Amino acid sequence: MIKAPRRTGLVFFPAFDWAISPTHPEREERLLYTQDQIMEEGILDIDGIEEYRVRPATFEDIRRVHFCIPNEEAVTTKSHLISAGGCMVAADAVLTGEVESAFALVRPPGHHARTVVLGNRGFCNINIEAVMIEYIREKYGINRIAIVDTDCHHGDGTQDIYWHDPDTLFISIHQDGSTLYPGSGFPDEDGGPNARGSTVNIPLPPRTGEKGFLFVLDELVMPILDKFKPELIINSAGQDNHFNDPITNMNFSARGYAALTSRLRPDLAVLEGGYAVENALPYVNLGIILAMAGLDTSFVKEPNYDRDYQEQPETITRYIEDLVRDLKDRFLKDHKMPYLKSGQIISRTKEIYYDTDGIQESQNERIRSCHDCAGLLSIESRSSLGLHTMAIRIPIRACDACQKMGSLWYSKALKNSFDYVYLQNRVQNTYEVF
C-alpha cells in the first residue's frame, strides 16, 4: 500500500445535481471525469489521504464576509452553501491537526464574488475562500493568512474583500486583464490605504508556459510570502491556465500545477475555475492531490501533452523576467508610503457588472484611515435591481475609534432613506439588517 509522506485531507463535492443553467460550463458534468480519475487511481486507498464529508455553511458563516442584497436566501443556492462549507471542513481537518494539508475539490467556485453580493459574477456568488478564512479567524484565532490565486482569471472578488486588510496577503497570478475577463488585476492595484502592499497582482501574457509560472513562483511569490510570514497559505487552485482550456489562452500543464503545488506547499487548496473537464481537470486535480500529499507526480501527464504542449516563446520569457523585476522592486523593497492621518476618510467609487445575472451596480466605498486596525468600511450600493443600500463593516479586532465611528455611521444611515442598511460587526460577531 502507498503511504503519503504528508497527511492530506480531501473534500470532494462535485454537486452532481447542480448547474448554473443546462448548457453552462459550470455544470453537473464538470467534475465527473475528475472523480473517475481519482477513483481509478485508488487515491482514497493511499495511507495518509483522508476523505471528508461536506457540510453546508450557514448564513452566519456567509455574514462574516458578505453583504448579500437583499438577503442570503436571494443570492445563494444550497450548492453554494455546500461548496463554502466544504472549504470549512477542509480547514477543520488541517487546523485540528488531523491532516497537514487539505484540498477542497468543490464547486461552484467563488473568487469573483465581492464583499457586496447582488447575484452571480463570473460563475461565482459566494466567495468560498473568504468564508473559509473568516471561519478560521473566528474559530481558531489565526490572524495572518496568505492567499495565492492561481486561477487564470484575476481573483477580483477576493481582492475586493481583502483590499483593506493588512493581515491578509492576496497574490493573484492570472492571464493579463487586458486580454481576459474580468479585465482587472494590474500591478498598481496593490491594496487600500490601510493595507498597501498586501494585494499583489501578477498579470501574465497569453501563452505563458510551465517555465514562466514556475519562474514567477520562485522569484516573486515565494519571497513575498517569506517576507509576509503567513500562519496559513491558501491556494485558490483554478485550473484554467491549462493548455487545453477552452476559454483562456495560457499554456500551463498538469505537471506544472503539480510542481507549483509542491513548491508552494499550501496548507489549504480550494478549486476555482477550470473548464477543460475531460482533458485537463482529471490530470491537474490528480497532480495537485499527489503533490499535496508529497507523492511522486512524474507519471501525471495529459494524453496529448507530447503532441500539444508548447514551450513558451523566448519573447514571453523575457517579458516575464522584466515584469518580475518591476514587481520585485515594488513589493520586496521597502518604500516610503504617503502618510495618512488616522481618522481620515478616503472614498472610491466602483462600477460592477454581474455578467451571469446582467446586473449593473455602482458602489461608493468609504474607509477610515487607521493606524490601529484594518479600518471602518462602508459601501453604498445602487443597482439596476432598483435597490439602494448601505453596508457598514467594523472589522475583526477593530480599534475603539473605528468601533465608535461604526455605530455612528450605522445610526446615521438608519435615518436616511436606504432600502436596506447592514451592519457587520466582527468585534461583537453580530450582523444587523434594517
Add this chain to the structure above:
Amino acid sequence: MILGLDVGGTHTDTVLIDNNEILAVNKIPTESNLVQTLKTAINQAISDVDPFQIERLVFSTTMATNAIIQNQLVETGMIISAGPGIDPHLFAVGPAYSLVEGSLDHQGIETWPLNKKDILFAAGQIKNKGIKTIGIVSKFSVHNPIHEIQIKKWVTKEFQHIFLGHSVSGSLNFPRRITTTYLNAALSKMHNEFTAALTKILDEKGCHAPKFILKPDGGTVELSKSNLFPARTAQSGPAASVMGALALDKCKGTTLALDIGGTTTDMAVIVDGVPLRTPFGIRLGNFHTLIRSLMTHSIGLGGDSEIKVNKNGIFKIGPLRKGRPVALGGKVPTPTDAMITLDLLNIGSKTAAIKAMSILGASIDLDAKSTAEHVMLEMGNAIAQSVKSFVNYINSRPVYTIKEVFYEQKIEPERLVIIGGPASQLAKYIGESLNLPYEVPAHAEMANAIGAALARVTTEITLQADTRRGTVIIPEACFSKAIDPAFDMDDAVRLASSTIREQALKFGADPEEIEFSVVEKQNFNMIRNYSRVGQNIRLKLCINPGLLPEWKRNF
C-alpha cells in the same frame, strides 16, 4: 431440507432446516485440515437424514482466506497496461508483473495503442518462469475492456488460465482491480481442488442437491460458478452472522446486529431487512480488493477477552485473548468468568471463576460479585461505545449531491439484535448502555450457519453508456455494444434489468427469487462549447443480500 455450514476459527457449525423449522444443529471444533473438517461436519450433520431429502447445501468456508493468509497462492503472472497517473510499478503483485504499452483515458478512449510485439515479449517472459496462470488488467478497462480482450486474444495459447480485470467489478479502482484479478487467478487452482474435494464428499454421501458458497456480501453463488471468482468466497464469516440475525429476527426499521464471540464482537446495520454494504471491497491480508462485502466492524472484545484493572479501578477488556477462561482451566480472567460468578452461565468451575474475580478486584477493594458486575457493565459500555463510533462512521461517508447533503436520512439504530455465544448474558448491559430495546432470538448461538443456509444469490452490474461515443458497456457481464444517439435512461434500465437477471441465473439464482434494486442512477448531459453533444448514463443494479423467499413467508 437445507444444510447450512459455517467454518469459523474455532468451531464449525452445521444446521438443518426444513419447512421453516430448525431441525438440528451441531458444532465441532475446526481442524487445520479444512476438507477433513467439512467431511466430519457433514457426516455428523446428516447422519440421521436421507441424503435425497436435502435440496440445498450452503457453505461458508475459510478456504480462500486461509490460502491468502498462509500464502499458498499459485504463481501468477500479471500483464498490465496503465497510462498517466500514479506510477503503476507501485501496484506490482506476484512473481511476474509486466507493464506493457497502451492506455485508455478516463472515458475509455484509446490514447496509446497496444503493441503486439511488446505484449508477446511480456507473455514469453512470464511463460519462461513456468507460470501457467495470468491476470490481464488495463487502467479504465471498466469503461472500455477492449485492451484486456485484445491482449487475451494474443496470449491465449500461452497460458492455461487467464483472468481479466474488467469482469471482477464495475467499480473504478485500478490498484484494487489488479489485486482482485491477481487473487482470483492465484486462488483458482486451490479453489478448484477444494470444490472438487467437497463435491466428492457429497457425491459419496449421495447428496446431489445444488451447492452454494457464501460470499462476504451476504449472498451466495453456486459452487461450480464460484471458480470464476474464487476470491469472492473469502471472509464470508461476518456476513453469515448478519444473514443469521436477519433470518432469526425480522430486522424491521433500523437494526444494529451484534455478534459476540469468544475473541471479537462484530457489528452491522440492517435497514428494513437489507444489510448495509461497503462502497469498495474487503481487505484480505495486505490486499485491498474490489470484493463487495457487508459493512461490518469488528472489535477485539469477546467472552474470552483478557481483563485488566488499573490502580484507578478502570477495567480494560481485550483486545487480546489469552487462552480459555479461568473457570475452564485458563490463566487470565475473562468476561466469561464474570458471567459464571454472577450465575448467568453455568459451565466450568464456578469456584475458579469466583477466585479469578476476587483476585482481579482485590487491588481496588471489590469483592468477587461486585467485580464481576463491574466487568459486565464495562463490557456493555465498551461495546456501546464502539457501536456509536461505527454508526458515526457510517454517517460521515462522503456524499456527492445536494440531495444527499440536505435530505438523506442519517442512520440511527432503533433496536439491537444480539447473537453469538454470550449474547443472552450481555444483552441487558449493552441495551441499557445504548438505551435501545434489544432482542436475543432463539438459536442465536447458531445464527451464522442459519444465515449461510438461507442466503440467496446476489450479484451486481454496472452500466455505462456514452451516446457521444455510441457505446454501452456492462463490465461484470463482459457486455458491450454500439448504441445510437437516442439511447436514454429507459433503454439503459431495460438493458441492465435483463442483464442482471441473466447474471443471477448464471450464478444459480432461483428465477422466482430475483429482486433487484437500483443503487446508482445518474445521467449527465455532456456539454461542449455551450451545446449538448451526448449523454453519459451510469446505472448500478444489485440483488441485495436477502433470504430465500420461502423463509421470508414465515414472518
